[in-house]
Amino acid sequence: MSTCTADETMTVAASRALRDGTSCFVGIGLPSTAANLARRTHAPDLVLIYESGTLGAKPDRLPLSIGDGVLAETADAVVGVPEVFNYWLQPGRVDVGFLGAAQLDRFGNINTTVIGGDYHHPEVRLPGAGGAPEIAASCREVFVVVRQSTRAFVDRVDFVTSFGHGRGRGEREALGLPGAGPTLVITDLGVLRPDPETGELTLTELHPGVEVDDVRAATGWELRVSPDLDRTPEPTQQELTVLRALEEAR
Amino acid sequence: MATLTTLADAVADLVRDGDQVALEGFTHLIPVAAGHEIIRSGRRDLTLVRMTPDIVYDQLVGAGCARKLIFSWGGNPGVGSLHRFRDAVQHGWPVPLEIEEHSHAGMANRYVAGASGLPFAVLRGYTGTDLARVTETIKPITCPFTGEQLTAVPALNPDVTIVHAQRADRAGNVQLWGITGVQKEAVLAAKRSIVTVEEVVDELDPRPGAVVLPTWAVTAVAEVPRGAHPSYAHGYYERDNEYYRSWDAISRDRGAFDAWLKESVFG
Numbered sequence: 001m002s003t004c005t006a007d008e009t010m011t012v013a014a015s016r017a018l019r020d021g022t023s024c025f026v027g028i029g030l031p032s033t034a035a036n037l038a039r040r041t042h043a044p045d046l047v048l049i050y051e052s053g054t055l056g057a058k059p060d061r062l063p064l065s066i067g068d069g070v071l072a073e074t075a076d077a078v079v080g081v082p083e084v085f086n087y088w089l090q091p092g093r094v095d096v097g098f099l100g101a102a103q104l105d106r107f108g109n110i111n112t113t114v115i116g117g118d119y120h121h122p123e124v125r126l127p128g129a130g131g132a133p134e135i136a137a138s139c140r141e142v143f144v145v146v147r148q149s150t151r152a153f154v155d156r157v158d159f160v161t162s163f164g165h166g167r168g169r170g171e172r173e174a175l176g177l178p179g180a181g182p183t184l185v186i187t188d189l190g191v192l193r194p195d196p197e198t199g200e201l202t203l204t205e206l207h208p209g210v211e212v213d214d215v216r217a218a219t220g221w222e223l224r225v226s227p228d229l230d231r232t233p234e235p236t237q238q239e240l241t242v243l244r245a246l247e248e249a250r
Numbered sequence: 251m252a253t254l255t256t257l258a259d260a261v262a263d264l265v266r267d268g269d270q271v272a273l274e275g276f277t278h279l280i281p282v283a284a285g286h287e288i289i290r291s292g293r294r295d296l297t298l299v300r301m302t303p304d305i306v307y308d309q310l311v312g313a314g315c316a317r318k319l320i321f322s323w324g325g326n327p328g329v330g331s332l333h334r335f336r337d338a339v340q341h342g343w344p345v346p347l348e349i350e351e352h353s354h355a356g357m358a359n360r361y362v363a364g365a366s367g368l369p370f371a372v373l374r375g376y377t378g379t380d381l382a383r384v385t386e387t388i389k390p391i392t393c394p395f396t397g398e399q400l401t402a403v404p405a406l407n408p409d410v411t412i413v414h415a416q417r418a419d420r421a422g423n424v425q426l427w428g429i430t431g432v433q434k435e436a437v438l439a440a441k442r443s444i445v446t447v448e449e450v451v452d453e454l455d456p457r458p459g460a461v462v463l464p465t466w467a468v469t470a471v472a473e474v475p476r477g478a479h480p481s482y483a484h485g486y487y488e489r490d491n492e493y494y495r496s497w498d499a500i501s502r503d504r505g506a507f508d509a510w511l512k513e514s515v516f517g
Contacts (some may be wrong), residue, residue: 067277
């Protein structure tokens with residue numbers, strides 16, 4: 001095994017989830033790194049859409065923000081912000097919404113707004129929603145990439161910034177949300193998917209060198225484990241080489 | 251017709267205490283120099299509107315210019331938090347800050363309604379989220395044709411919108427290109443507008459994808475080279491990512507921020 005960090009395994013696993021030829025609405029940070037890795041490895045025709053209005057961006061380095069000039073220079077089209085949300089995201093044209101989270105709960109709801117206290121007197125004020133609520137609502141499916149810890153993986157988020165599966169299967173349909181919501185959560189320890197019956201996030205894959213107890217210890221609810229638990233294939237040398245080159249050029 | 255003037259005169263004439271003020275520019279072309287001019291002019295009780303408050307509103311909030319913030323994502327892009335904004339929300343320092351919080355889609359549509367002369371905009375948004383619970387300006391609405399439940403958000407019509415652009419001609423026609431964000435909508439939604447530009451030129455030769463704001467849609471134009479720094483101006487200079495990183499330490503500490511204000515804004 002080539003030695004690599006848990007973050008690298010997470011980013012590689014997240015990049016592999018993106019299929020070539022699909023379109024992906026990319027959040028900044030971990031999702032953007034993984035999406036750019038995918039485009040440089042197995043998915044050269046992955047269409048990257050950033051909320052700054054850059055459609056089909058092909059950056060030659062990792063953008064620090066969602067509005068970096070390199071995105072506009074390399075995009076198939078640059079449109080205004082009202083257009084990217086109204087014409088491109090809202091009608092359900094985008095295959096995958098790729099998001100991060102400060103807090104994620106057992107049913108895949110995302111919080112990036114406030115932690116602790118109440119909304120008007122929070123213990124920690126986070127940046128807020130950005131494009132995420134509508135990305136989570138309108139993309140055909142949503143992938144979340146987030147480091148796993150009991151602080152981040154909670155039974156119930158303090159604030160629902162972006163709706164996942166509410167408190168269980170059927171809630172999205174009842175609310176009329178068009179997309180399937182979170183179908184995949186990739187962490188630095190493994191991969192979780194919503195249970196087909198209940199919608200509860202369930203451990204379906206372990207990263208190399210990680211055991212179920214490690215994941216349980218980093219989860220703030222009683223984690224269910226799939227009977228068909230898989231092992232994530234180790235990152236290849238090529239994946240790591242490309243990822244490290246991206247990070248270094250940042 | 252737009253008046254060609256200086257930034258100091260434009261802010262003195264057009265930005266008043268208690269105004270609702272929007273400084274727009276989505277990562278690109280953020281009117282940072284205009285923000286500093288507002289701080290220098292000592293304006294108070296402003297309602298600041300901006301999708302991504304960014305460093306420029308962290309500075310205005312930290313300097314005590316704002317009473318309220320209407321926004322959708324208040325972070326330091328690619329770096330982390332805006333600590334002056336956090337300090338104001340969590341501890342009321344230097345003055346309490348009321349917030350009205352939306353998503354990007356909601357804010358963009360609020361500007362579109364404002365630019366369109368409509369009282370509100372309709373979108374498929376906020377469904378199932380707690381934003382709809384805590385923000386008064388998010389309401390359900392039923393489509394009169396299909397019966398579908400949708401979301402309504404009210405128009406934004408700022409007293410003043412300020413944007414930065416690459417160029418204007420001597421008649422005050424403004425041209426901007428690259429990532430154009432919501433600048434056109436924010437200017438057209440506003441009662442008054444100020445555009446700072448990298449340069450004033452004799453003729454605006456065409457640029458791919460450019461947005462042109464005709465002089466009769468703008469109140470004042472001021473030439474302010476590097477007026478978007480540390481954000482960037484496509485074709486002029488790149489984003490100063492190091493500045494965004496270094497802002498983290500300055501904004502974390504009230505003393506460091508005050509020292510920065512004295513040196514960089516009032517110095």
